[in-house]
Amino acid sequence: MSYTDIGFDEFLNRELPDAKTQYMEANASYLLPQLSGSVIGGGITTSADGKVIINWDTGEVIFSDGARGRVFLGKIVGSDSYGIKIIDAEGNEVLSALGKLQSGGLEDGAVTTTKIANLAVTSAKILSLDADKINVDQLDALAVNTGTLVVDESITAGDGTVVLDDDGILVDGGKIVVKDDSGENVIDAKGLVSTTSFLSDSVEKTNNQTIDGDDGWVDITQLTLTFTLARQTNVLFMGYTTIRHEEFDQPMFVRFVLDGVSIGHAFVGGMDWYEGTYGNSFVYSVSEGEHTIKLQANAILGGTNGYILGSDYGSSCTLSYVTLGK
Numbered sequence: 339m340s341y342t343d344i345g346f347d348e349f350l351n352r353e354l355p356d357a358k359t360q361y362m363e364a365n366a367s368y369l370l371p372q373l374s375g376s377v378i379g380g381g382i383t384t385s386a387d388g389k390v391i392i393n394w395d396t397g398e399v400i401f402s403d404g405a406r407g408r409v410f411l412g413k414i415v416g417s418d419s420y421g422i423k424i425i426d427a428e429g430n431e432v433l434s435a436l437g438k439l440q441s442g443g444l445e446d447g448a449v450t451t452t453k454i455a456n457l458a459v460t461s462a463k464i465l466s467l468d469a470d471k472i473n474v475d476q477l478d479a480l481a482v483n484t485g486t487l488v489v490d491e492s493i494t495a496g497d498g499t500v501v502l503d504d505d506g507i508l509v510d511g512g513k514i515v516v517k518d519d520s521g522e523n524v525i526d527a528k529g530l531v532s533t534t535s536f537l538s539d540s541v542e543k544t545n546n547q548t549i550d551g552d553d554g555w556v557d558i559t560q561l562t563l564t565f566t567l568a569r570q571t572n573v574l575f576m577g578y579t580t581i582r583h584e585e586f587d588q589p590m591f592v593r594f595v596l597d598g599v600s601i602g603h604a605f606v607g608g609m610d611w612y613e614g615t616y617g618n619s620f621v622y623s624v625s626e627g628e629h630t631i632k633l634q635a636n637a638i639l640g641g642t643n644g645y646i647l648g649s650d651y652g653s654s655c656t657l658s659y660v661t662l663g664k
Contacts, residue, residue, distance in 0.1 A: 378394055380394045380395045381394055381395065382394065382395075387404070388402060388404060389401060389402045389403070389404060390402070391407070393415075396412070396413055396415060397412045397413045397420075398410060398411065398412040398413055398414065398415060399411040399412050403427070406425065406427075406429060407425065408424065408425050408426075408427075409422070409423075409424055409425075410422065410423040410424075410425075421434070421435040422434075422435045423435070536660055536661050536662065536663075537565060537567070537660075537661040538658070538659060538660040538661065539563050539565060539658070539659060540563075540656060540657065540658035540659075541560060541561060541562070541563055541656065541657050541658075542560070542648075542649055542655065542656045543558065543559070543560040543561050543579075543646065543648040543649065543655035543656070544560065544648045544649050544650050545559070545560070545648045545650055546645060546646065546647050546648050546650070546651055547559055547635075547645070547646040547648070548643050548644075548645055549590070549635045549636070549637045549643060549644040549645065549646060550637065550643055551637035551638060551639045551640045551641060551642045551643060551644065552640045552641065553637075554636060555593070555634045555635070555636045556634060556635055556636070557632055557633075557634055558579065558592070558632070558633045558634060558635050558646055558655075560648075561577070561579075561632060561633040561655070561656075561657040562630065562631070562632040562633075562657070563630070563631050563632070563657060563658075563659060564628065564629065564630045564631075565628075565629055565631075565659065565661075566627065566628045566629070567624060567625070567626045567627060567629070567661065568626060569626045570623060570624065570625050570626055571623070571624055571626075571661045571662070571663060572621050572622070572623050572624075572661070572662045572663060573621065573622055573623075573624045573659050573660070573661050573662065574619065574620075574621050574659065574660045574661075574662055575594055575601075575602065575619065575620060575621075575622060575631060575657075575658070575659050576617070576618075576619040576656075576657070576658045576659070576660075577592065577594060577605075577617055577618060577619070577633050577656070577657045577658075578615060578616070578617030578654055578655065578656050579592050579607075579615070579616060579617065579633065579635070579646055579647075579654075579655045580613050580614065580615045580616075580646070580647040580648075580651075580653030580654055580655055581607045581613060581614070581616065581635070581644060581645065581646055581647070582607075582613035582614070582644070582645050582647070583637065583639075583642070583643075583644045583645075584642055584643050584644070584645070585639060585642045588637075588638065588639050588642060588644075589606045589607070589638060590606065590607055590635060590636070590637055590638070590644040591604050591605070591606050591635065591636045591638065592604060592605055592606075592607070592616070592633055592634070592635050592636075593605075593633070593634050593636075594618075594631065594632075594633060595631070595632050595633070595634050596622070596624070596629060596630070596631050597629055597630055601622055602618060602620045602622060603618060603620070604618075605617060605618040613645070613647055613653065615653065615654050621662065631657070631659060632657070633657050
């Protein structure tokens with residue numbers, strides 16, 4: 339029996355169409371239901387909805403909202419760095435891990451506690467800072483460069499009760515207090531100026547002293563003070579002595595001597611045999627450095643004596659100074 343007998347000749351001898359091989363064009367796009375393999379040569383692969391894009395050449399993965407790329411991972415185009423970048427719907431960069439952090443995309447309360455290591459932020463510009471309270475251990479503004487806190491117009495606190503501007507410091511209804519290291523008020527500008535920061539000293543003469551009229555100007559013992567000024571300063575000097583002269587109607591003169599030079603006005607007393615207390619006070623500008631202030635007496639009339647009476651005699655005899663500032 340042959341194939342002809344069973345009717346297969348026509349089937350076996352039928353004409354077949356020419357075989358064709360179909361190739362994918364390199365610049366064409368195709369939808370692949372499934373992709374398997376270990377190597378992709380390059381180019382850009384996009385998801386069917388266009389929301390995931392892989393750039394095999396640059397190593398970048400982009401997640402899109404359909405209108406624009408919103409999240410970029412890998413080696414970011416336009417940068418030599420690998421990282422992450424997030425764009426908002428308006429195209430603003432809100433997060434970048436390529437060396438800077440933008441806070442535009444952080445909602446209120448998104449950051450509750452933040453710790454920034456030393457030098458993590460070396461330069462920053464805050465356009466607007468709105469807070470009920472800023473609590474810091476130390477604010478050292480621009481210390482590396484100038485040590486100066488610079489503002490455009492003024493610093494205001496307490497609803498305008500305290501204003502610091504080019505005109506100075508305005509305190510409306512309050513006061514300015516400056517304390518020293520021990521907590522003592524040295525300036526209280528609400529009506530009281532403390533003398534804590536004012537250098538001062540005083541000495542008292544206790545014994546009696548005879549001044550010989552033949553000796554001219556003589557130091558009054560115990561009435562000498564030394565002090566040191568850090569800068570030129572106005573100083574208040576005060577001196578008081580109880581004096582008498584053994585000759586009726588003969589004067590006794592007392593003067594202030596600063597560093598060997600007479601200053602101020604000498605005062606006179608002892609015009610009769612009975613003692614009296616006399617003195618003088620004045621403000622004098624003294625240069626910086628170490629200084630010595632003393633009182634000297636002169637009995638004037640040769641061959642006669644004058645007397646300085648100390649506190650042991652029940653009299654008053656003192657020398658004092660107070661630095662007042664420049």
